[in-house]
Amino acid sequence: MLIGGVEAGGTKVVCGIGNEHGELLEHKVIATSNPTETLNAVFSFFAEHPIAALGLGWFGPLDLNPERSSYGRLTSTPKLAWQGFPLLDTFQARFPVPVGLDTDVNAAVLGEARWGAAKGLHTVAYLTVGTGIGGGLLVEGRRVHGSMHPEVGHLLVRRHPDDPFAGHCPYHQDCLEGLAAGPALAARWGTPAEHLPDDHPAWRLEAYYLAQAVVNLMLTVSPQRIILGGGVMKHTALYTDIRRQVQTLLGGYLQHPGVSEAALDPFITAPGLGDFAGVRGALALALDALRH
Amino acid sequence: MLIGGVEAGGTKVVCGIGNEHGELLEHKVIATSNPTETLNAVFSFFAEHPIAALGLGWFGPLDLNPERSSYGRLTSTPKLAWQGFPLLDTFQARFPVPVGLDTDVNAAVLGEARWGAAKGLHTVAYLTVGTGIGGGLLVEGRRVHGSMHPEVGHLLVRRHPDDPFAGHCPYHQDCLEGLAAGPALAARWGTPAEHLPDDHPAWRLEAYYLAQAVVNLMLTVSPQRIILGGGVMKHTALYTDIRRQVQTLLGGYLQHPGVSEAALDPFITAPGLGDFAGVRGALALALDALRH
Ligand SMILES: Nc1ncnc2c1ncn2[C@@H]1O[C@H](COP(=O)(O)OP(=O)(O)O)[C@@H](O)[C@H]1O
Ligand SMILES: Nc1ncnc2c1ncn2[C@@H]1O[C@H](COP(=O)(O)OP(=O)(O)O)[C@@H](O)[C@H]1O
Ligand SMILES: [Zn+2]
Ligand SMILES: [Zn+2]
Secondary structure, three states: OOEEEEEEOOOEEEEEEEOOOOOEEEEEEEEOOOHHHHHHHHHHHHHOOOOOOEEEEEOOOEOOOOOOOOOOEEOOOOOHHHOOOEHHHHHHHHOOOOEEEEEHHHHHHHHHHHHOOOOOOOOEEEEEEOOOEEEEEEEOOEEOOOOOOOOHHHOEOOOOOOOOOOOOEOOOEOEHHHHHOHHHHHHHHOOOHHHOOOOOOHHHHHHHHHHHHHHHHHHHOOOOEEEEEOHHHHOOHHHHHHHHHHHHHHOOOOOOHHHOOOOOOOOEEOOOOHHHHHHHHHHHHHHHHHHO | OOEEEEEEOOOEEEEEEEOOOOOEEEEEEEEOOOHHHHHHHHHHHHHOOOOOOEEEEEOOOEOOOOOOOOOOEEOOOOOHHHOOOEHHHHHHHHOOOOEEEEEHHHHHHHHHHHHOOOOOOOOEEEEEEOOOEEEEEEEOOEEOOOOOOOOHHHOEOOOOOOOOOOOOEOOOEOEHHHHHOHHHHHHHHOOOHHHOOOOOOHHHHHHHHHHHHHHHHHHHOOOOEEEEEOHHHHOOHHHHHHHHHHHHHHOOOOOOHHHOOOOOOOOEEOOOOHHHHHHHHHHHHHHHHHHO
C-alpha cells in the first residue's frame, strides 16, 4: 500500500510517497506559487502513484474546526491568491481516499513524535525559527488547535537590556518573531543571519529570546521535549546557548534532567527527521486518516 | 448513587458528596494541616456516606505519571509534612472504589468545562490569582500534565515601565507570581490587596501583568475560554481591564470576538461555579474514574 503526504510552506512544497509504515519512498520539492500552479504540480506528482490515503500539512491560517462550514479552507492570509481557498475540498475531489489535514508545523511535530526526536512522547512542542517563527504542539497525543491557530511566534518576550532594536513585527514590533526570526536578525545587524560570525553578539540575544519561548512553553504545557528547527537553528551553537539560558531563566525553579548541559537525552533538541519532519508528519496524517 | 470529591488547597480542604450528575448535595470545609489530621477529618466526613467513586483535586506538586512508582504521591513541596506523602494509596486503601486524581487547578478547569463558565468547551485554561498564581489546563478534552507540573504562575512577563518593584518570587523575583499574586501586591503597596481602593494605580499594573499571561496562553494553546479566579479577582473591575489590555497587547494580531469589551460571551471570564469549581471538578474526576 502506498500513501501520500504533502508539506506546504510559504516558499516550497514537499510531496512524498510513503509505505504503510510511514517510510518515505520518494519525494519531490516544488516552489510554492498560486493555488492553480501549485496544485497542478502536486497532482501530477501523485498521478503516477495510486495512493490509499493522503496527509496534508499546509501553511496557515487554516480553518481546522470540522464543525464550521469553512472547515478545510485557508482563512485570511497575506498570500492573497490563497485567501479562502478550499484546500480540503479540492484535494478530496481529486483523490477519493481518506485525507488528513493539519498545519505544516503540526505535521512536523507529529512526524517528530512518531519517528523522530520525540519518538514515543505524547506532549511535544516544535518551533521553527526561519523567515517567521511558528509552532506545532502535541498535547497528550493530540494536535492542538483550540479556537484560533496557535501563533507562538508572536509571544511577548522580555527585551534584553543590551538590545535597543525596535523590533520587526508589523503588529507588535518586539514580539518573539519581531526580535528573533531570520529577517529580524538581518534588519537588526545589517547582515543575513547565515553570515553572522560565530562570536557575534547577535547569538547571545537570539538564545535569550528563544529561551524565553522555551520557558513559557515549559510553564504552560510542560512538553516532554521541545524541538527547534528552521533556517536560523542551522547555527547549531544556539542549542547549547538556549539550554544554558533556559536554566538561568528558570532560576532553579523547575528541575528537569534533560535541560542540563550534559544531558544525554536533551530536552531541547534539533529535529530528528531534519528537513523531512513535515512530509513524514503528513504521511502520519494520512495513516491516521486511514484508521479513522 | 453517591460519589465523593475533595478539593485540597494550601489553606482549606472542601469535601463534597454528589450524585451521579455531579451535583453537589452536601459539603464541608476543613482547614489544611498535616496529613494525619487533615485526612482524619476527610475520612470522617465520608464515613457517613457510602460513596461509589472518589475524585481528588489536590495541591501539588503531585506525581501524576502512572508509569512511575511514585505515582499519586506528593513530591517536593514547601509543606514539609506532606513531602512524599502517598496520597492516592492512602485514599485507595481506605476507599475500595475507583479514585480519580489530579491537581486542584486541573479539577477546577474540569469542573468549569463540564458545568461552569466553559461548559461544553474542550480547550480551556483556568488561572487562580490568590496567595500564589496557579493554572489548570484542558486541551482537546484532556487535562494537561506533560513531564512536569505546569507552573504557569512563574511565566516571565514584561515589567511595566512605571513599575520599579523588584518582585516577590524567591526564584525569579519578577515573574508573573512575583509581580501579580496577592502577597506581591501587599509587599509592593504596603496594603493587602483587598484594601487597595478602586482607583489605585495597582490595578492598572495588575491587569497589565495578568493580560500578558492571557496573551501567552492564547498564543500557545489558544484556549476557547480563559477563566480567572482566586482572591485577587474578587476585584472584579480587573476583568474589563484585562480584556482591554489583552486587545492592546495583541495589537490587532488575533481577532477573537469574545475579547471585545462588548462581548456577550466573554472569552476572559470569572468561574461559573464560583468557589465550588474545584470540588465540582473533583466530582467529575470521580465520575470519570467510575467510567474507566
Ligand atoms: N546557517 C544559518 N544560520 C543562521 N540563519 C540561517 C542559516 N541559514 C538560513 N538562515 C536563516 O533562516 C531563514 C530561513 O529559514 P527557513 O526555515 O529556511 O525558511 P522558511 O521559514 O521560509 O521556511 C532566513 O532568514 C535565513 O537568514
Ligand atoms: N476583594 C479582594 N480584592 C483583591 N484581592 C483580594 C480580595 N480578597 C482577597 N484578596 C487577596 O487574595 C489572596 C488570597 O487568595 P485566595 O484565592 O482566597 O487564597 P489561596 O490562594 O490561598 O487559596 C490574598 O493575597 C488577598 O489579599
Ligand atoms: Zn508579532
Ligand atoms: Zn517565579
